[in-house]
Amino acid sequence: MTRAPEFSASVAVSANHSLRDTFHPHVVFIDDDDELRRANVQTLKLQGFTVDAHATARSALPTLHRDFDGVVVSDIRMPDIDGLQLFHRLRDVDPEIPVILITGHGDIATAVQCMHDGAYDFLAKPYSADRLITAITHAAEKRHLVLENRRLREAAFAVEADEVPFIGTTPAMQRIKQTLRHIADADVDVLVEGETGTGKEVVATALHRLSRRRHRALVAINCGALPESVIESELFGHEAGAFTGAQKKRIGRIEHASGGTLFLDEIESMPLAVQVKLLRVLESRQITPLGSNEVRNLDLRVVAATKEDLGSPAIRAKFREDLFYRLNVVTIRIPPLRERRDDIPLLFAHYLGHASRRFHRDIPELPASVNQHVLTHDWPGNVRELAHYAERVVLGVLNTSASDSPTADSNSQSLPERMEQFEAQLIRDALQAHHGDIKATLESLGIPRKTFYDKLQRHGIDRQQYTRTANGTTP
Template sequence: MSTGKVIIVDDEDDVREAYDQTLALEGFEVFAFSSARDALSLITPDWPGIVVSDIRMANMDGLELLARIREIDRELPVLLITAHGDVAMAVNAMHQGAYDFMEKPPDPLHMLEVISRALKLRHLVLENRRLRLELGSAPAPVEEILGTTPAMIRLRQIVSMLARADVDTLVTGDTGTGKELVARALHKTGPRAGEKFVAVNCAALPESLIESELFGHEKGAFTNAHSRRIGKIEYAHKGTLFLDEIESIPLRVQVKLLRVLQERLIERIGSNETIEVDIRVIAAAKGDLAALCEAGEFRSDLFFRLNVATIEIPTLAERLEDIPLLFSAFVRQIAARRKLEPPEISAELLSVLMRHDWPGNVRELKNWAEKYVIGLPLGDLSPALPAQGPEESRGLVALVDQFEKQSIAQALVKNRGRIGRTAEYLKIPRKTLYLRMQKYHLRKEE
């Protein structure tokens, strides 16, 4: 099994052969071409590799090759090699969509690091495409629930299933795991997609106002009730009502909410008129509702009524493998919103991110992505990052070694120390895995 597929394009035979030998020794599957036109015959939208090309070549140069490749697949990484000091050409290449550029002759270690990084990106892009195909006709809102771990794939499947069922649903998970994102996906992929989605943060409402906010009131129902007010439940008629942090609702209001769930009827404060509502209720809780019921802080009958269909969202710490995908997506989204160039995400940064505890879950990761895009220090993460000055730099080799060691250790744990499965998961030969384990003093039980 190869480390990855690489197309090499260079019209100088000795240079092309040197690249071929360097990459082959590291386990890459190399396809070497002397002309860009010949290389194009191998490239398809689902080709699972990358392209490394010289810029200055006869007939079709590297920039034209880049343009032709982007017509086939805009997300296929192309690394261009420029003559020493040809900065203007390198900048032009990046503007036209090159993944990266290297000066000729490239440093072998640097070349291997850039190629490995580009291949990881390519594999990620193709994996996302595969997941979209597996989801079939699943609409975009479900695809916005990012993650390639089994837990997240299963979560998307459950959301798609429950969305069509149009049943009241309880979404549980720690703060910042994405409960509202799941609720919106349930709404947008269900039969009520064209109607209102009304979100209520129950914890943000004062106890004295929450009943009026939910059920509405008539003019004169209480002091300062100068006019009739339509409550959130009535306003959500025909659509979806999302009650976030439902455990914050006082017990006296829970009684009235139970009637809404059972009978789909409400009464505004100060009125005897019964109003029928047609809504789907999605409730979210960050606490353990069963424990709150035992403590007498949440009504058991309301809990049982909500607990028919439940979605539990894993914490970020339970799906660390998703961090590179999530962080990259957030950086791209934030950079596009702010009309900035997305900064490069280094292997060292990803390594630091994957060692963090993430008490704030995905929301915390997104906050760090925002800081990273606009160039602010990453708070508690900054001390773990290496200094950037030449004296303090740990060097490329050390950074790559550290990231590689951690990746192998995590893969061993994930695959329960099984060498064959771990090698397949990492997409490297067994022999290479054994050599790397020996190099980093890793054991099967790591």
């Protein structure tokens, strides 16, 4: 059974700083000894703790609830409700509230049994101030992790239930969600801008699912993955005999999307000659397949995605200005992860949980180096890179390459260098996942065979080392 991810709070609380540097732990201190209670409260307040003091457990109980954000320190021997009774009542409220028991020598065996039952710690009288402070600090860290982990799980569940399945609470992501809701049922074409791996296809899918078109097809085309020789036929379709090899009629992707949504990914890669024909389709909402004189009407919404700034004069040589203005009715820009770092812990939590379910593995305890890497890395591959990193964490296959090394200074490399490293790592991961099987690897990467072999050569990747032999080993 997979454990819930208990890591993002440790990401939020830097491994290099004390918990008290980030917030003031809350302590409920209960002891019927007035002098001892006053002395301990004074000590704790001098250390920066927020302290609520009580002479009885009965007066403290109403302040302790499931969202209590601190630590309970209680003497065992007290009138009315003693420390043991208090501990067991708190177990019913929330078994993860840390309880530290104060014991006399005769109560040590009882306190040890309580620890077996879930108490955090016990302090035998007389105890030093340092011992008390250390125990409370560690217990407060644990409580903070528990509450933060709950918050992240609840946020993840809210994402799954949300009609707009974006993981992120930053203002930029909230604006995107609001925009999608506003335009979902308006038949306007949408241009989605964002770097590689930011989630452009997620936007297209959300628009389709929110619209009245959700019961028809969402047809996705990667314009950069289709060879120029076949892209026109793929998009517009053809009649039998339209060209050499066209043995039977084919309905093009654009016509297939009629009634639904057409998603054109990496549209900046579309050849100029095809751009002219696409512009005509977008303006007329009609299509004429290759080799046919029949004009067919279309009912579709077009969502185009690009990692380039299509409005830039520098891109005019490869992308038509009139097509840009035709697509640019509504533009949604997805910010890269480095511009919404507050979303990274929640995203990492989501993808760790997803990886643990996918691979049927428990989420491992995360060292501080992983948490530091999650917070400080630039993530040039954005959400896709973060998801793959979470998978490697769950699989326990983090390597010493620059992309996985928490101590690597990514700022010392240019963006193209970092992108090259990320691309090479994705190819290695795909080869490893499919044991060197070329067909499966190509399908997972979504690139042509020739492009794949060119990249193997450029990155110096030996496919053979990932190939599984008949006895289940690699050569």
